[in-house]
Amino acid sequence: MSDSIASVAIVAASSMYLSSLSYAKQLRRTVFTLPLAIIGCTAFVVLRPRFSLTLTSSASASLLEQIVDLLKASSLSPRLAYGLGDVLGLLLLGGVTTYASSFLSLVKGAVRDFPAFVKNVKEGGFALIKDLPVVKKELDKECAKAELGFEKDLKTESRKIGVQLSVLPSKGLAHADILNLMREQTRKENVKWEQGKVSGAVYHGIKEHQDLLNEAFGLYSIANPLHPDIWPSAMKFEAEIVAMTASLVNADGAITSLCGCTSSGGTESIILAIKAHRDFYCQKYNIKNPEMIACTSCHAAVDKACDLMSIKLIRVPMDPNTYKMDLFAVRRAIGPNTIMMYASAPSYPQGVIDPIQELGALAVHHDIGLHVDCCLGGFVLPFAKRLGFKVAEFDFSVAGVSSMSLDTHKFGYALKGASVVLYRTKELRQAQYFCYADWTGGLYTTPSLAGSRSAGLISQCWASLVAMGEEGYLMHTKSIWETTARIATGIRSIAGIKLIGEAEAMIVCFASDASVKGLNVYSVADGMSARGWSLNSLQNPPCVHLCVTVRHVGHEKEFLDDLSASVEEVKEAVKSGAPLSGKAAIYGMTSGLPAGPVNSLLRVYNDVVLKL
Numbered sequence: 001m002s003d004s005i006a007s008v009a010i011v012a013a014s015s016m017y018l019s020s021l022s023y024a025k026q027l028r029r030t031v032f033t034l035p036l037a038i039i040g041c042t043a044f045v046v047l048r049p050r051f052s053l054t055l056t057s058s059a060s061a062s063l064l065e066q067i068v069d070l071l072k073a074s075s076l077s078p079r080l081a082y083g084l085g086d087v088l089g090l091l092l093l094g095g096v097t098t099y100a101s102s103f104l105s106l107v108k109g110a111v112r113d114f115p116a117f118v119k120n121v122k123e124g125g126f127a128l129i130k131d132l133p134v135v136k137k138e139l140d141k142e143c144a145k146a147e148l149g150f151e152k153d154l155k156t157e158s159r160k161i162g163v164q165l166s167v168l169p170s171k172g173l174a175h176a177d178i179l180n181l182m183r184e185q186t187r188k189e190n191v192k193w194e195q196g197k198v199s200g201a202v203y204h205g206i207k208e209h210q211d212l213l214n215e216a217f218g219l220y221s222i223a224n225p226l227h228p229d230i231w232p233s234a235m236k237f238e239a240e241i242v243a244m245t246a247s248l249v250n251a252d253g254a255i256t257s258l259c260g261c262t263s264s265g266g267t268e269s270i271i272l273a274i275k276a277h278r279d280f281y282c283q284k285y286n287i288k289n290p291e292m293i294a295c296t297s298c299h300a301a302v303d304k305a306c307d308l309m310s311i312k313l314i315r316v317p318m319d320p321n322t323y324k325m326d327l328f329a330v331r332r333a334i335g336p337n338t339i340m341m342y343a344s345a346p347s348y349p350q351g352v353i354d355p356i357q358e359l360g361a362l363a364v365h366h367d368i369g370l371h372v373d374c375c376l377g378g379f380v381l382p383f384a385k386r387l388g389f390k391v392a393e394f395d396f397s398v399a400g401v402s403s404m405s406l407d408t409h410k411f412g413y414a415l416k417g418a419s420v421v422l423y424r425t426k427e428l429r430q431a432q433y434f435c436y437a438d439w440t441g442g443l444y445t446t447p448s449l450a451g452s453r454s455a456g457l458i459s460q461c462w463a464s465l466v467a468m469g470e471e472g473y474l475m476h477t478k479s480i481w482e483t484t485a486r487i488a489t490g491i492r493s494i495a496g497i498k499l500i501g502e503a504e505a506m507i508v509c510f511a512s513d514a515s516v517k518g519l520n521v522y523s524v525a526d527g528m529s530a531r532g533w534s535l536n537s538l539q540n541p542p543c544v545h546l547c548v549t550v551r552h553v554g555h556e557k558e559f560l561d562d563l564s565a566s567v568e569e570v571k572e573a574v575k576s577g578a579p580l581s582g583k584a585a586i587y588g589m590t591s592g593l594p595a596g597p598v599n600s601l602l603r604v605y606n607d608v609v610l611k612l
Helices: 002-023 026-055 063-073 078-112 114-129 133-158 175-189 207-219 232-248 266-285 300-309 327-333 356-366 381-386 426-430 455-492 521-530 556-576 582-591 595-610
Strands: 259-263 291-295 312-316 338-344 369-373 403-406 419-423 434-436 444-446 497-500 507-512 536-538 543-547
Touching (some): 133 595, 207 455, 259 426, 266 300, 266 338, 312 327, 455 507
Parallel strands (some): 338 369
Antiparallel strands (some): 507 543, 536 543
């Protein structure tokens, strides 16, 4: 009897485990299920003759009959035994089916996107072993080492500034002392971007314009758009910012329903757009497990939004030649739970414009959303088109584009903390809002994520748009576009590196050329850092870019001379066999690691930034 109960327990445990696979990750399903299935089947084959001799009159009894006989031999009532037998049989059948489906999906994924498959294998493997004492000990050791390195790189200078304050001063500091400290620090810290040696970050910075924005902000520094009855002018400014921005991407005013709102930056605009699509399409089609599609080059704000809102993000690869979103992969990724696609104009890494016309056609055909991230290009691409430069279609003139994000604090030349998200219809924008009718504090609603907001940011943004005007934006766009073209041409002539992405907007991106063996593009970036430049190091693939702004106009020759010298310096280091250091060593280490341990190091970085 005890043998029978034990055998039933083995079969039941195996069946229940198999049936629970739908709640596990795909990799874990395969890693755990295959050996368990083998063990379970082997045990049953070994024990089956014994079951047949002692519990059945037929050696050819089916699996379900064997289970029923085992239950009948126990002390359970016949009815309950038969019922449990049915349940266990169904669980076993469902588990095997689930396993087979998971295994086939894994194989299909490996064939379709092998690099992503390898990445998932690494991440799944790390998830399995990360809590082992020996692994945890080694990871903690590396994190402690990284913390010391981050502190040395980041905190050495900041800890020399004034007096370190961990509690409020017992007596308030004199206003003059406070401002003198700030003036001295900004005088030192502004040198690099004023010399035009910083990628992006500061997009304008001309003193006359900056003074206007600072004064406008000061006039509204205590105003809050949450109270339009108290500050109606802030409400006017916000509505006009949205309208003026929409006019740039509105197909010559053909779309009368175009609308939107302001936000604190590109990340919030993207999160709001994804939230609006989730609520709108989930309600429209009764979708319970929403999915969205984006290219591997998409902004990290997409991952943040999906993480916050439990949306499944389906990543599709870039075309290996153009670095644009792979349309074939997009078509295969669209399914019944797809609520939207995300495209870039241009993308942050390589500065390419995704095939938005073709994506728009897919959006119309499948009745799903298409968000265009135009945070970088929003105040450049429309004016480049007017100037006659070749620009791919990217805005609401493309049928199927349902929303766009445009940063006014980048090439709109406003202060940081200002962006606009636009929608084709009012119904989609309404899905963005938060409304709460039952709060004890009264009826409550906000158009964006924040409750209270700074009217100072809104007022200075409005001031930037109206002070710049079409004439100002056309002038700056022309100079930026021409500067970008000259830098791109110069990079093509430097042996050892190659241009990627074709510099079709304001991003110039370059990587190592295979013609020079061993040349590491991150070492080139380190060489540029040593010459006072602050460029952006990228990965997957390894590359470096310069986001061209007003600050770089007239500095093309200096940039290209320093870049050429940095490349030659790296070539000499390769010949001498010098070991990798700096960014090259860091990215070389992290490129072979799964995301888990790298994320641990990134958390340490944030801890260091936030500590005294």
